[in-house]
Amino acid sequence: MDEIDCKIINILQNGFPVCAAPYRQAAAQLGLTEQELIARLKALLDSGALTRFGPLYNAERMGGALTLAAVKAPEDRFDEIAGIINSFPEAAHNYARSHELNMWFVLATETPGQILQTITAIEQQTGLTVYNMPKIKEYFVNLKLEA
Amino acid sequence: MIVDVKDRQLLEAFQQGLAISPRPYADLGNRLGLSENEVIERLDRLKQAGLIKRLGVIVRHRKLGYRANAMVVWDIPDEQAREFGRRISSFEFVTLCYRRPRHGAGWPYNLYCMIHGKNRETVLEQLSVLEQACKLSGFKREILFSRRCFKQRGAIYQNAAPLIQPALANG
Numbered sequence: 001m002d003e004i005d006c007k008i009i010n011i012l013q014n015g016f017p018v019c020a021a022p023y024r025q026a027a028a029q030l031g032l033t034e035q036e037l038i039a040r041l042k043a044l045l046d047s048g049a050l051t052r053f054g055p056l057y058n059a060e061r062m063g064g065a066l067t068l069a070a071v072k073a074p075e076d077r078f079d080e081i082a083g084i085i086n087s088f089p090e091a092a093h094n095y096a097r098s099h100e101l102n103m104w105f106v107l108a109t110e111t112p113g114q115i116l117q118t119i120t121a122i123e124q125q126t127g128l129t130v131y132n133m134p135k136i137k138e139y140f141v142n143l144k145l146e147a
Numbered sequence: 148m149i150v151d152v153k154d155r156q157l158l159e160a161f162q163q164g165l166a167i168s169p170r171p172y173a174d175l176g177n178r179l180g181l182s183e184n185e186v187i188e189r190l191d192r193l194k195q196a197g198l199i200k201r202l203g204v205i206v207r208h209r210k211l212g213y214r215a216n217a218m219v220v221w222d223i224p225d226e227q228a229r230e231f232g233r234r235i236s237s238f239e240f241v242t243l244c245y246r247r248p249r250h251g252a253g254w255p256y257n258l259y260c261m262i263h264g265k266n267r268e269t270v271l272e273q274l275s276v277l278e279q280a281c282k283l284s285g286f287k288r289e290i291l292f293s294r295r296c297f298k299q300r301g302a303i304y305q306n307a308a309p310l311i312q313p314a315l316a317n318g
Contacts, residue, residue, distance in 0.1 A: 008204070009204055009206060009211075012203040012204040013201075013203055013204055013206065014203065015201070015202055015203050016165075016202045016203040016204075018172065018187055018190045018191055018194065018202070019172075019187065020170060020172065020173070020183060020187070021169060021170065022171065022172070023167070023168075023169060023171070024169070034169060038167050038168070038169070041167050041204075042167050044204075045167070047210075048207060048210055049206065049207060049210045049211065050204050050205060050206055050207065051205045051206065051207045052164045052205040053164050053165055053167060053203070053204055053205070054161060054162065054163070054164040054165045054202070054205070055158075055161055055162060055165075055199045055200075055201065055202045056199070056200045056201040056202075056205065057158065057162065057198060057199060057200060058197055058198055058199070058200045061196070061197050061198045062158075062198060068245075068247065068259075082297045085297075086297055093296070094296070094297040095216075095293045095294075095295065095296050095297065096293065096294040096295040096296075096297065097218065097291040097292065097293055097294060098291055098292050098294055099289065099291045100253075101254065101291075104218070104291070131250050131254065132248075133247040133248060133250075133259075134247065134248070135245045135246065135247055136245075136246040136247055136248060136257075137228075137229070137232065137245065137246040138244070138245050139232040139233055139235065139236035139244040139245070139246075140236055141236045141241055141242060141243060141244055
């Protein structure tokens with residue numbers, strides 16, 4: 001990745017036009033030609049630096065629900081517990097963290113009621129208590145990582 | 148706003164990503180039997196209604212060198228949580244900031260923030276800047292660094308119902 005790639009990533013994290021020729025418009029803002037921007041974005045996607053090029057939806061406005069949850073997985077059952085949780089399609093992310101509550105995962109479901117159903121199912125299959133940490137309030141941040 | 152069947156089909160197709168070609172919204176429309184104009188009008192409306200939160204590049208933070216990710220949690224008196232949440236979230240290196248419920252004496256924390264950094268030292272330095280500037284040092288606090296990422300997936304779409312993008316809610 002060179003300076004131009006970094007600039008593309010930094011600028012296009014802020015938004016992308018919805019118009020007939022959006023790459024041409026974005027390229028002009030970046031001082032590139034449309035073809036250059038297209039070629040570079042393809043390369044960034046191929047290299048895995050970008051997960052996707054497209055939209056992020058607001059789960060709640062879609063009628064869906066999200067929560068953050070955690071369990072205290074015993075060290076000797078760690079991989080087994082991770083396997084059970086990851087087998088749920090509702091589990092979006094799962095991270096091991098340094099704490100007694102050592103496994104933290106996000107559940108995403110189509111309806112709010114399914115969050116509790118999924119938590120109950122995970123508790124039944126793992127035998128562990130699931131700590132449900134739904135958001136009460138989100139404070140706005142500029143979700144952007146400098147490349 | 149009313150999200151009709153065509154909107155849903157559009158959102159489903161769109162979440163897989165925008166084509167990287169000169170007329171991407173026309174390409175999207177071709178797959179759904181919509182004109183380019185109709186796609187643009189519908190997407191504008193969905194953006195304005197807040198269903199589409201962001202549009203653009205979605206980065207894989209580890210690939211950009213952001214290898215340390217800390218979830219920092221504080222026990223803040225409820226009546227002050229809002230003010231501290233606003234202060235914390237104003238820092239550029241804070242990627243998420245939420246108020247969440249406490250869970251008894253074992254988990255008294257109610258304010259969460261995520262700091263993504265290139266390494267742990269940077270994250271800890273940033274945290275110390277944050278704590279000084281926000282006057283957070285008197286509160287009980289823990290730092291939970293991520294050790295392993297087991298699963299990170301993008302958007303999901305199930306059963307032609309709502310679409311969900313978990314974003315970076317945890318990672």
